[in-house]
Each structure stands twice: as C-alpha cells, then as structure tokens.
Amino acid sequence: MASSVTKAVIPAAGLGTRFLPVTRAVSKVMLPVFNIPTIEFAVTELTKSGINSLAIIVSDLNSDVQKYFENADDLNIEFILQEKASGLGDAILQAEKWVNGESFCVVLPDDVIFGETPTIKDMVSIHSQYGSTVVALKTVESERIPFLGIVDSQQIDSSIHRINKCIEKPKLRDAPSNLAIIGRYIFTNDIFEYIKQTTEGVLGEIQITDAINSQAIEKSVYGYEFPGEHFDTGNPAGLLEASIDLVVRDPEKAPGLIDFIKSLNL
Numbered sequence: 001m002a003s004s005v006t007k008a009v010i011p012a013a014g015l016g017t018r019f020l021p022v023t024r025a026v027s028k029v030m031l032p033v034f035n036i037p038t039i040e041f042a043v044t045e046l047t048k049s050g051i052n053s054l055a056i057i058v059s060d061l062n063s064d065v066q067k068y069f070e071n072a073d074d075l076n077i078e079f080i081l082q083e084k085a086s087g088l089g090d091a092i093l094q095a096e097k098w099v100n101g102e103s104f105c106v107v108l109p110d111d112v113i114f115g116e117t118p119t120i121k122d123m124v125s126i127h128s129q130y131g132s133t134v135v136a137l138k139t140v141e142s143e144r145i146p147f148l149g150i151v152d153s154q155q156i157d158s159s160i161h162r163i164n165k166c167i168e169k170p171k172l173r174d175a176p177s178n179l180a181i182i183g184r185y186i187f188t189n190d191i192f193e194y195i196k197q198t199t200e201g202v203l204g205e206i207q208i209t210d211a212i213n214s215q216a217i218e219k220s221v222y223g224y225e226f227p228g229e230h231f232d233t234g235n236p237a238g239l240l241e242a243s244i245d246l247v248v249r250d251p252e253k254a255p256g257l258i259d260f261i262k263s264l265n266l
Helices: 038-048 064-068 088-093 119-130 142-147 191-196 208-218 236-248 254-263
Strands: 007-011 053-058 076-081 104-107 111-114 133-139 149-155 160-168 179-187 221-225 229-232
Touching: 007 038, 007 088, 038 053, 038 104, 038 111, 038 119, 053 064, 088 191, 088 208, 104 119, 111 179, 111 236, 119 133, 119 179, 119 221, 133 149, 133 160, 133 208, 160 208, 179 221, 191 208, 208 221, 229 236, 236 254
Parallel strands: 007 053, 007 104, 053 076, 133 221
Antiparallel strands: 104 179, 111 229, 133 179, 149 160, 149 179, 160 221
8 A cells, every 4th residue: 555645854954063073074964873874764764664755954955965865866855955943843844845735754863763663654554544643752761851842642542642732841840741752753734834823932943842732722633652762863872872772783793892891891
C-alpha cells in the first residue's frame, strides 16, 4: 500500500552554538554519530518509511548539507532558505508552498532513534487511521522535563494518546506528565494556518507547540509513544552517547570500545 504521506520537511538551519567552535565550519546536522551525519539518520528513516521527497530547510543555500546530498539521485530534495532563525514553527512554514496542500511529516535530525521499525512509518499508519496530526512521544526522566515540550494527554491505546495540550519547557512542578514530544511529526496541512496565527515568543521565535495547541483545541491531535532508543544529539553529551551506542551495536567495533571503556576504571 502506498504511503498516505509522501513528503517530509527536515529543519536543518540551526546554528549549533552548543558545539562551537566546530560549527563555525560545519553545519550542526553534519556532525556525526560516530561516522554518520545526524541528518543521514533522518533521511534513512524516511526512505525506509517510503518517503523520498524531502524539503531541507537551511540557513545558507551553498552549504555542506547541499554538497553532501548532491549525488543522492534516488531522492527528490528541495533546499529551502530560512533567512532568519525564528523558531521551528517558522522553519516549517517556509515549506508551505512546496508541501502543496498535502499532509506531511517533519523529522528533526537532532533526535536520533535506534529501533527495529522506523518511527515515522508507524506514525504514518496512525495518521492514516485517524486522519489527524500525530506527534512522537517518549517518557523522560524528571530532570529533562524543563528542557522539553511536555504533553497533557489521555491514553487511548497501548501506545496512542489524545493530546490536550503541549507545554514548552515547563517547570517540574507545572508539568502535567513526563511524556515529552520528540522530533517526529505528521501534520495535516492546516497546521500552516495555525502557525500563521501564532505570535512570536520572548526570543522572537514561533514555537510549533503553540500551533499544535491551537489545532488541538479545534480538532483531535494524537501522540505516539514509540519504542526504540532515543538520543538527543543536539547537545555534545547526547551526540557522544549516540556514538557509543552505535559502535557497541557493531560486532566488529564493539569489543575494542568496550575494552577501552573498561580500561578507564570508571
């Protein structure tokens, strides 16, 4: 059966300030998990889900990201410029014309997921079932709650929730749950109208969680609590953790790394 979602938006315009000085010369999405750029994991997940038409949002139309994909003849890639870093909502909005009235998915390269089934593939199936926006969810430790978007929801199936509200980076005492939004989304096309109605926050950014909240008031929005191991590679520690996890999954490379870690007597 052909996928009901055939297009994906990959925001890749982040400045990567937490990785300075290397990001003065290298785009953040080109930083590697071991030897694979984070954006490659996003693209691989999409192609394994049957999605080959991609819009990559960049801050420079002559960057290392374009060079990396210049020979990817099996992909239909459009590079779209985000002239000003104005938040995830604004980055997604840049792709409205390209999406052309369809439902579409968004994958954030910072969020690397190792699992047997591509998370986006499962989410497309849920979108096909309900005809609604779907966001990826993961249970997180309490100390991570103030740094993430947390949802208030009702569980309607073993892994599916109906979203009431998303709260961006709440204080721990204000968090309605420990279910966090992870960077995978399937959006119905009307999300663009909700983004346009969203006002800028204190940092001049348009938050996608605000648009999702507006959509959830008027219609159903669902969350998918996905299996698999998630790494936030948008920070140096998460990038290192993902690299170690990837290597120990490799039977050729794992023994050497494990022996080295043991030798540190941590």
